[in-house]
Amino acid sequence: MTTLSAEARFSLADPAALLRALCEHLAEHHATVSEREGATLIALDASHAVLQVAEGVLSARVEAPDLPGLQAMKLAIASHVIELAPPGSVAGISWEGDGSSPSLLPDFQLLTVTGTELLTPHMRRIRFRGEDLARFDSLEALHVRLIIPPAGLAEPAWPMLGEDGLVSQPPADRRPVVRKYTIREIDVAAGTLAIDFVLHGDAGPGSAFAERAAAGDLIGMAGPGGRGLREAERYLFLADETGLPAVARMLACLPREAQGQAFLEIADAQEEQALDAPAGFVIRWLHRDQAAPGGTPPLLQAFEELDWEQDEPGLYVWAAMEHEAFRQVRAAARQRLRPARDQHLIVSYWRNGLSEEQHTLEKKAAARAA
Ligand SMILES: Cc1cc2nc3c(=O)[nH]c(=O)nc-3n(C[C@H](O)[C@H](O)[C@H](O)COP(=O)(O)OP(=O)(O)OC[C@H]3O[C@@H](n4cnc5c(N)ncnc54)[C@H](O)[C@@H]3O)c2cc1C
Incomplete structure (x- = not known):
């Protein structure tokens, strides 16, 4: 098997301290760190980096079986050296070896819109064609x-x-924005996938793209990410429109003998969709137009009214919704479920009044504070 490689040297005030911090940080992101013959080895997927400290210099040699793997490893090392070193203290990074000319990001995939379909008044399915989609085909x-x-x-x-192993953005007037979405359907052999976009009409770039998208338009896709669905005796899904595509895909892919309930909060009856779910699932649509103004969020109310055994060990709860409802549902779930995180995944998908960038910053600040 061919191995690609590249090397860089970082002049640092305290390279040993930086190497320790780098190892700790990457280990938290699923890298394997070990020592071999006086060097530190960091392995990520099929790629690895060999790091050594000598005379005020941290030297890195990265090796990978292919170019995306090599570029991902260069990015992981260079970006974290910059992040962990004192601000402004690392300049002019230069990699020598394979893959030294600028390239698209290692996990970047180009998608072309092939068609659109209005599923409901506020949900538009966009179909795309792309190459190398196999890694996206997973629950x-x-x-x-x-x-x-x-x-x-x-x-x-x-x-x-760039040549320095770091991400460089296009100029401001041509710079793309990044938004998180869910693959609703995928056919790797045909090279196609579909994403369902909520049309929320207040000019967020994600929703605006979905409004205007037409065959031939290009967007990029990176990832995939997120945690999978655990195997369980019974499932409880709770989602608003933004989590609905994920719930719909999981329901369609679960074994036909799976059992559970799905509570799906939508604006009104017109937003209901036909779902392909195992026969043992009860689907309940919660219409916001019938909720009392200023009352308990419908998803929280549904959760609180559930008649179940306290601490039911075979249950798995998957929930995704707006931030305020998420906060309340998570607090209620933590009281009723075992504290271990392996029994639930409850996440905030958007925050009323904040763009995704602002929402992400708030989530990071909250995680740091916790
Ligand atoms: C892991 C993950 C997967 C997701 N999957 C999907 C998906 O498959 N389909 C999908 O539609 N969304 C999905 N979302 C939610 C989506 O990323 C957010 O709604 C995002 O804010 C939309 O970006 P935007 O550019 O339209 O609006 P932004 O620029 O982020 O926000 C602009 C304004 O619109 C408001 N806003 C954002 N979303 C909504 C909404 N749904 N309803 C009303 N107001 C809103 C914001 O509060 C803000 O005031 C997902 C989110 C995550 C974290």
Whole structure:
């Protein structure tokens, strides 16, 4: 098997401390760290880096079986050295070896819109064609980052991996925005996938893209990400429109003998969709137009009214919704379920009044504070 490789040297005030911090950080992101013959070995997927400290220099040699793997490893090392070193102290990174000219990001996939379909008044399915989709075909990781260029560009521009191993963005007027979405359907052999977009009409770039998308439009896709669905005796799904595509895909893929309930909060009866679910599932649509104004969020109310055994060990709860409802549902779930995180995945998919960038910053700040 061919091995590609590249090397870089980082001049640092305290390279040994930085190497320790780098190892700790990457180990938290599923890298395997070990020591071999006086060097530190960091392995990520099929790629690895060999790091050594000598005379104020941290030297890194990265090796991978293919170019995306090599570029991903260069990015992991270079970006974390910059992040962990004192601000402004690392300049002019230079990699020598394979893959030294600028390239698209290692996990970037170009998608072309092939068609659109209005599923309900506020949900639009967009179909795409793309290459190398195999890694997206898994219930272990349903989510992707869509890289959406500004409207009206004749030639979209994409983020690139520079010669220094770092991401460089196109100029501001051509810079794409990134939004998280869920793959609703995928056919790897045909090279096609579909994503269901909520049309929320307040000019967020994700929703605006879905409104205007037409056959031939290009966007980028990176990922996949997220945690998978655990095997369980019984499932409880709770989602608003943004989590509905994920619930719909999981229901369609679960074994036909699976059992559970799905509570799906939508604006009104017109937003209901036909779902392909195992026969042992009860689906309940919760219409916001029938909820008392200012009352308990419908998903929380549904959760609180559930008649079940306390601490039911065979149950798995998967929930995704707006931030305020998420906070309340998570607090209620933590009281009724075992505290171990392996029995539930409850997440905030968007936050009323905040863009995704602002929402992500708030989530990071909350995680740091916790
Ligand atoms: C892992 C993950 C998977 C997701 N999958 C999907 C999916 O498959 N389909 C999908 O439609 N969404 C999905 N979302 C939610 C989506 O990423 C957010 O709704 C995102 O904010 C939409 O971006 P935007 O550019 O339209 O709006 P932004 O620029 O992020 O926000 C602009 C304004 O619109 C408001 N807003 C954002 N979303 C909504 C909404 N749904 N309803 C009303 N107001 C809103 C914001 O509060 C803000 O005030 C997912 C989110 C995550 C984290």
